[in-house]
Amino acid sequence: MQQFDAMKRIRNLIAILYVLVSVLGCHAASQTSVKVGAERVESYLPMLKGKRVALLSNHTGIVPDGRHTLDVLMDNGVDVRLIFSPEHGFRGTADAGEHVSGSVDRKTGVPIESLYGSASKRVPSAEAMSKIDVVVCDMQDVGLRFYTYYITMLDVMNAAAAAGKQFVVLDRPNPNGMYVDGPVLDMRLASGVGRLPIPVVHGMTLGELARMIVGEKWLKGGAGLDLMVVPCDGYTHAFRYSLPVAPSPNLPDMKAVYLYPSTCLFEGTVMSLGRGTEMPFCVYGHPDMKGCTFEFTPQSRPGAKNPPLRGRRCHGRDLRSIPDDTIIARGLDLEYVIDAMRHVELKGKDKKFFTSFFDKLIGNTSVRRMLEQGKSAADIKATWQSDVAEFRRLRRPYLLYPEG
Secondary structure: OHHHHHHHHHHHHHHHHHHHHHHHHHHHHHOOOOEOHHHOHHHHHHHHOOOEEEEEEOOOOEOOOOOEHHHHHHHOOOEEEEEEEOOOOOOOOOOOOOOOOOEEOOOOOOEEEEOOOOHHHOOOOHHHHHOOOEEEEEOOOOOEOOOOHHHHHHHHHHHHHHHOOEEEEEOOOOOOOOOOEOOOOOHHHOEOOEOOOOOOEOOOOHHHHHHHHHHOOOOHHHOOOEEEEEOOEOOOOOOOOOOOOOOOOOOOOHHHHHHHHHHHHHHHEOOEOOOOOOOOOOEEEEOOEOOOOEEEOOOOEOOEOOOOOOOOOEEEEEOOOOOHHHHHHHOOOOHHHHHHHHHEOOOHHHOOOEOOHHHHHHOOOHHHHHHHOOOOHHHHHHOOHHHHHHHHHHHHHHOOOOOO
16 A cells, blocks of 8 residues: 555656646636537538438537527427437436437437447438438547447448438537547457547547548548538637536546546456446445455446446545546556556456456557556556557547647
């Protein structure tokens, strides 16, 4: 424990200069009111008039007056024929990975086609696409390669391209848009938690990412797409954007959103990262973790019906006292995984610390091997810096907002 605390102090000192610059830049930006794409109705309503529209959205598609984008569209006479919903469902209450059936929106009567049901239901049907002229996408992403909203967007973009339909993104800020970090996905590991050759933390909004998908010909067969992005007003990538609504059940606050790039990696281990508690992604632990005074017990709860290690008392770490500035300055932080590896004494069937899912989350097989070899977090992080630099160069033409 002393060694872990000392390591944290050293890393904090190293990060001070970066943090000061980041805080000053974000403070200045925070004085500017950000207007999300959905608010800029004058920019997109004219091109939707007279067209049959499908809305790809969920509970995050709201504007400051509390209305959903669906209401905004229908209040302005837009003919919304269909709703496509991503992981967690249109109302955002389903568990991570839970299959969601289609339904009807109670308020408006618009049919909802879930794109997070069985594997065969994760792309819009040809019948659905035949009923519309344009897809409008409005979801609050968190800027991580393993966060699935962009994958659903990609699937719908592919369907729109194949059917010759227009695709419109009503853009929203990226709460982790201040930096880029992590290895670029080895496409041999492409899966439901990683579909594009991008870093773990890509730093782009969904609108920017959609532009990159089309520009880099990442659609199936290199297809083209009639894409329109309605940008945010007043946003820069230096802006510390606080989400007005939780993007998914297990990201309840900004602390969880900032820690998510690092602690989500525990999904690929025997550890609990706090699913089934009031502090998901902000803690980690295991029944056999030694030298810890902090304890928690995962239980079944809304958004985590059957969490890992349910009902078992876990010993571990509470990360909630770490300042947000420090978390952001550290970026994708492997120290948590390294600490857990050092302090967990696995027994019986839990003998292996990592599962095969870890490689899919981090995006390659080399990071896990280096961790198992005892490499330091700094040494491992150095191995993907060329990935980050090349990705920053590649994404530059597609950015809609200043980086600083």
